[in-house]
Amino acid sequence: MALDPAFSAAPGAQGVTTPVVATCTRDCPSACGLLAYVREGRVVKLTGNPAHPVNRGTACRKTPGFLRRMTSDKRVTTPLRRVAGQWTPVSWDDALDEMAERLKDCVARHGPESILYYMGFGERTALKIVNARFFAHLGGVTTLRGTLCGGTGYAAQGLDYGPRVSHDPLDLQNARTIVLWGRNPVATQFGLMPHLRAARERGASIVLIDPRQSESAALADLLVQPRPGRDAFLALAVAKRIIEAGWEDRTFLETRADNLAGYLALLARWSMDELVAACDVPLAVVAALAEAYAQGKPTATMLGWGLHRFTLGHEMVRAVDALGAVSGNIGLAGGGVSQGFEEWGPYDPELWGEGLHPPRRKLLMPQIGREILEAKDPPVEMAVITAANPVCMAPNADLVAKALDCVPFVVHMNLFLDDTAEHADLFLPCAAFYEQRDLVASFGHNYVGPLVRAVDPPGQCRSQFDIFMDLGRRFPFAGEYIKTEEEWLRLLIRPLLEKGVAWDDLWKGPVRIPDAPMVPWADGKFDTPTGRFQLLTEVTACEDCRDAARYPFTLLTVGPVGHLCSEREPGYDSGPLEIAMASEAATRLGIADGSPAKLVSPLGELVVTVRHDETSRADVVSCGRGGWLSHGQGVNRLIPDLVSAVGQGTPYYEARVDVERLS
Structure with a gap:
């Protein structure tokens, strides 16, 4: 396999080549710009890319682990087939021949719904859309609905604002106060660190709201530790305090928002003492937060993914959104309540292939074990799992393992024989992220970065793109499906090209999405049915856990x-x-x-x-x-x-x- 033509092989110090531009593809909002240093055909060092506008040369403590995994002698480097309970090496032709025949047999005997395509979030790149398109060509296989992570916040903010849009991280330079609400950037979004440090140096205050004193507490001027799952009551208490003090943005509430009367009635439903007791945060801390939001603005709220991990997480997110509105921080430079971005947004949505054959059945990702077991007419006869390790990462893991054991044939693509591989029948070894060419958007910022192949994959490892192209040659739709990487990428980024982004610029470094706002909703117009911000009017009364005595x-x-x-x-x-x-x-x-x-x-x-x-x-x-x-x-x-x-x-x-x- 030839190296990417964008790769520069000029020797540098100690025989290390000129660094190769890369972008982290893992399940992290930072999508950091990286530099890969190569010696004798091996990447020997990964560092942050100083030219990247977001992470600015920083790299988190996970980065050495990426390199360690990718150079590990424990990587699987040949396709494996389980025979009599043992893994046996097979050729790519044999592996893909069997996979193709089983897919065709499932379609012929049981219909395409008997095939489950489980695409996780472990690798977020443009060409993964082409993987999904393969299964659309098969005729509408079973896919997934829901998420293991951000769906709750996405849906909640959609109710308040419309489709999810956040403040550009670079807008943090305009904030006087930054609230990290359930967000731990030291551990889960290190690409924010240059901006948070710069904010501190400018004199901005940082507030951390988290039941734990997380690693990011060292950044904070104020640490607030509410009772888990009671963040909505904290947000209501702070908003109530702001209104009692006369600090609310009455103009926004009356001219740009709906449901003001219902929201005020919601605040009146509980006394301040009741709200404080519900969230278990002292009144003095609530008062300090109210002042930070209303008197310390612009106040930028960065919502974390912890809020999503509750049954009523949408109420928490919506209550914080409403607090942003009450305090006058919506549509304000340096303000906002930001949670994330749509990482698939820059690409042509038609290429997912739902127009070819719309999915007929979608299984709930949060309940994938029971969903597989309960699937009927037809049952799941075959599963193909990419960019995921559901036996390890999905809840009720033992049930997920049991469910996969009940599927007659499971294909798993990954680097290692992980927990999910223990329940697979065919294992296809994949290329690591700097062993392939692709493009990477982000759910944490507004840039699309290049993924340049710096080295060849070890052994017989192949990129998922190569695997699916080779698999596609075995099907009647090959004439439409088989294309080169560049051909597919040019099709995928057609919306960017039409907005003036140059193809060559994408491979030199990250390119900002041209129409992405730095400050969303600055014009006071929202993508809701009425064009106005939607204040929430209901929050479920808190109840103590029924199992509190046995499980405290x-x-x-x-x-x-x-x-x-x-x-x-x-x-x-x-x-x-x-x-x-x-x-x-x-x-x-x-x-x-x-x-x-x-x-x-x-x-x-x-x-x-x-x-x-x-x-x-x-x-x-x-x-x-x-x-x-x-x-x-x-x-x-x-x-x-x-x-x-x-x-x-x-x-x-x-x-x-x-x-x-x-x-």
Whole structure:
């Protein structure tokens, strides 16, 4: 396989070539610009790209792990077929011949709905749309609805503003106050760090709202730790305080917003004491937040993904949106309530292929295990899984594993034999992100970045694009489907080209989407049916958990600093999963710091190591997500497969647990 023509092979210091421009493709909003340094056909270093306007040369602590995984001798480098319970190497021709024949057989005998295409979010690049188009050509296979992450917030903000649009991260330079509400950029969006640090240097204040004292607490002037799942009541309390003080933006509320009377009635439904008790935040802190929003503006609110992880997460997001409106921060430079961007937005939506054969059945991603098991007429006869590790990352993980075991033939594409691979019949080894050519948009900023192939994939590994092109040659629609990378990419970015973006510029570095606003809604016009901002009028009264006596702790499975989701490698230094809990709570249970214990939920139990945390709320247990079941760290085995009330999201944080001492 030839290297990308954009690759510069001029030797540099110590025999290292001129750095190759890359963009991180992983499931992270930063989509950081990176530089890959190559020596003797191997990438030896990954660094941030100083020319990238967002991450500005920074790179998070996950970056060395990307390199370690991609150069690991444990990568699978040949297709594997499970024979009598054991993996056996096979040729690409044999693997794709069998895959094609099984796909054709499923369509002929059971209809296209008998095939499940599970495309996760582990790799977010333009050419993944071409993968989905392959399955549209088959005639409308079963696909997915809902998400494991951001659907709740997306849907909630859609109710308030219209289709999701956020302030450009570069607009943080105009903020006097920045509120990180459930957001932990040190761990989950390091690309924001240059802008947050610059804001601090300018004298801006930073507020962190999080039940945990997360890694980002070091940035904050004020740390607020509400009771998990009660953020809506905190937002209502702050708004109530603003209105009591006469600080509200009455002009916006009366001329740019709907439902003002209903919203004011909602605020009147609870006294301030009741709201403060519900969120468990002191009145003095509520007052400080009110002043930050109304007197310290422009106030930029950066919503995190933690708010999505509750059944009623939409109410939390909408309550914070309303707080932004009450305080006069909507449509204001340096303000806004921002959550994310549509990373597929820059591409031609027609190329997903739903116009060829609309999907006839979609299974809920948050409940994928039970959805597969309950699928009838026809049942799922074959599953193809890309950019995902659902056995590890989906809730009720044991049920997901059971469901895949009931599917007659499962194809999995990845770098390693992970938890999902243990339930697959055919494993196809994929190229890593700097071993392929593609384009990358972001759900955290407004730039499209290049992915330039710096080195060849090891062994027989291939990009998913190459795999699907080769597979497509075995079908009657090959004449329409088979194209080169460049041909498909030019088709995909047609909307960008029509807006004046030059093809060559995309490969030199990130290009800003031309019509992306720096400050959305600055004209006061919203993409809602009335053209006005929609204030919420209902919030569900809080109730104590029915299982509080048996399961007294809320389990927060958070994004770790050192790795992304389940992107590890077999044999990583694991040991028992470490959980953090308040020192007082652990001591009361007789569990010393560093001691083993059992983490117990209604679904099962897991042996863990307890770490005392002096900063934790006493009703919270937290741990990093993404540990493998095969390594004894599969915490998603304990989490119920619920669905959020709005947006078909996954409310991981509804999990209730107890911690039991091991004698």
